[in-house]
Amino acid sequence: MAVLEHTRLDDARAQTLALIEGVGEADLERVHSPLMSPLVWDLGHIAAFEDLWLAHRLGGLPLLRPDLADVYDAFETPRSQRGDLPYLRLTQALRYMEAVRGRVAALAPSADEPLAELVARHERQHAETMLQTLALAGLREWSPPTSLAPSPAGDGENGRPSSGLELIELPAMSFPLGTGEAAFAYDNEKPEHQVELECFAIGRVAVTNRDWLAFIEDGGYRQSQWWSPQGWEWRRAEDAERPLAWLDGNRERHLAGVVELDLDSPVIHICCHEAEAFARRHGLRLPSEAEWEAAATFDPVEGVKRAWPWGDQSPTAHEANLIESARYAPLPSASLPAGASPCGALGMIGDTWEWTASEFGPYPGFRAHPYREYSEVFFGGGYRVLRGGSFATSALVATPSFRNWDFPSRRQIFAGLRVASSR
Ligand SMILES: [Fe+2]
Numbered sequence: 001m002a003v004l005e006h007t008r009l010d011d012a013r014a015q016t017l018a019l020i021e022g023v024g025e026a027d028l029e030r031v032h033s034p035l036m037s038p039l040v041w042d043l044g045h046i047a048a049f050e051d052l053w054l055a056h057r058l059g060g061l062p063l064l065r066p067d068l069a070d071v072y073d074a075f076e077t078p079r080s081q082r083g084d085l086p087y088l089r090l091t092q093a094l095r096y097m098e099a100v101r102g103r104v105a106a107l108a109p110s111a112d113e114p115l116a117e118l119v120a121r122h123e124r125q126h127a128e129t130m131l132q133t134l135a136l137a138g139l140r141e142w143s144p145p146t147s148l149a150p151s152p153a154g155d156g157e158n159g160r161p162s163s164g165l166e167l168i169e170l171p172a173m174s175f176p177l178g179t180g181e182a183a184f185a186y187d188n189e190k191p192e193h194q195v196e197l198e199c200f201a202i203g204r205v206a207v208t209n210r211d212w213l214a215f216i217e218d219g220g221y222r223q224s225q226w227w228s229p230q231g232w233e234w235r236r237a238e239d240a241e242r243p244l245a246w247l248d249g250n251r252e253r254h255l256a257g258v259v260e261l262d263l264d265s266p267v268i269h270i271c272c273h274e275a276e277a278f279a280r281r282h283g284l285r286l287p288s289e290a291e292w293e294a295a296a297t298f299d300p301v302e303g304v305k306r307a308w309p310w311g312d313q314s315p316t317a318h319e320a321n322l323i324e325s326a327r328y329a330p331l332p333s334a335s336l337p338a339g340a341s342p343c344g345a346l347g348m349i350g351d352t353w354e355w356t357a358s359e360f361g362p363y364p365g366f367r368a369h370p371y372r373e374y375s376e377v378f379f380g381g382g383y384r385v386l387r388g389g390s391f392a393t394s395a396l397v398a399t400p401s402f403r404n405w406d407f408p409s410r411r412q413i414f415a416g417l418r419v420a421s422s423r
Contacts, residue, residue, distance in 0.1 A: 009123070012120050012124050012394075013101065016046065016123060016130075019134070020039060022142050023142050027039070029089055031082070033412070036412065037079050037129075038082060039133055039134075040093050044097075045072040046123050047093070048072035049122055050104060050123075051063055053370075055107065059103075059109075061103060064099060068096075071085045071087050120396065124393075125397055127392070135245070135255050135269075138253060144255055162205045162333040163208060163210065166203065170197075170201065170295060173300040174194050175305075176193070177192065177290045179192055180192045187367060187375055188360075193363055195290045197294060199422075201421045202287055202343075202345060202420045203418040205333035205345075206267075206333060206352055207417050207419060208265060208267060213261070216242055221240060221277075230273065235277075240274070244412070245269040246261070256328050264335075265330050267417075268330060269411050269413075270355075271411045272410075292387045295341060296388070297309060308349065308400060310338060310340065329391060330414075331347070331391075333346065333351075334347070345418075353386040353390050353404060354386060354416060355415060355416075357420075359380075360385050360405035382407065383406060387403070387404070388400075
């Protein structure tokens with residue numbers, strides 16, 4: 001008999017429910033930012049997605065609530081409009097989630113069923129989206145659930161402050177970008193295909209708060225020459241002069257509250273325009289996503305691609321990379337030396353999303369699966385690819401081939417950058 005998939009689905013549900021514990025009903029139901037859905041919309045959407053793919057498509061049952069299909073269709077209803085939808089309020093949404101889970105449990109999808117994997121990952125991805133909403137909302141009464149308490153930070157490598165400006169050189173190589181058919185992957189990560197890379201250099205660690213502070217003090221936000229024309233237009237329109245979550249007095253708003261800026265930690269809550277301006281100020285650029293993935297996984301001398309930067313052990317089995325423990329802030333850069341990739345780059349998975357120079361588009365030979373709206377409708381829409389996963393990304397989701405995407409002006413993501421250079 002097939003192994004049941006319930007554990008993964010139930011683990012994801014436990015995280016979802018833990019996240020909203022302590023958020024008042026009114027705060028769950030209202031719009032906190034035009035960039036984000038009301039939190040309770042995410043709950044109903046998670047259930048509708050599960051009902052569609054597991055109960056309906058896989059199990060052949062009619063939809064439990066066909067009347068809600070449009071309300072929870074993420075593609076048809078942009079986030080900015082979701083506040084006006086007739087979405088289920090809290091009690092009803094929780095009841096709907098439970099009812100869908102009940103009928104899916106009765107179907108008992110097997111552990112190797114790709115649609116069950118898709119649904120479990122989908123709920124995990126929404127946990128990160130909900131954390132972005134909570135970060136923007138800055139609710140006084142909410143704090144991260146203690147069952148997902150931050151893990152202790154590392155000690156730093158040899159006590160040496162790290163800088164994102166320290167570069168590692170890589171040779172020209174032929175590199176297999178993307179992932180094959182063996183493991184679960186989203187359609188946009190496939191097929192694996194060879195790309196030719198010129199020699200390049202990439203940051204050993206992500207750009208740190210210390211690096212960013214120096215950029216600000218150096219007038220980085222006041223000098224148009226470092227910015228692309230669109231970037232400068234964005235900066236002026238937003239009157240941006242520091243990362244979104246920075247406060248006066250070198251403090252930063254974290255999910256767990258206001259803290260002193262940790263100078264050794266990666267900068268987060270910057271948009272792609274800011275990332276590019278920082279890189280240009282230093283005569284550098286953002287890496288392409290192919291360069292990023294090669295630096296994260298590939299040993300050009302041996303010609304071997306690792307499953308993870310540190311080797312082939314999954315992150316949950318790898319004690320130096322406890323990204324499943326949801327820390328609610330990035331670890332100080334270089335604090336997990338055992339997580340180094342073949343070229344020596346650190347913190348590539350699970351600390352901060354990293355903006356790349358690549359626009360989101362299909363790999364050669366792309367086939368939409370299982371549904372067009374996951375990736376295909378976004379290709380060519382002016383989105384930039386982000387790689388690596390943040391502290392809020394589940395280990396189930398943040399693989400080295402995973403491609404996230406968003407508009408270059410977005411700052412709500414837990415995203416920073418790693419610089420690169422051509423040689
Ligand atoms: Fe979704």
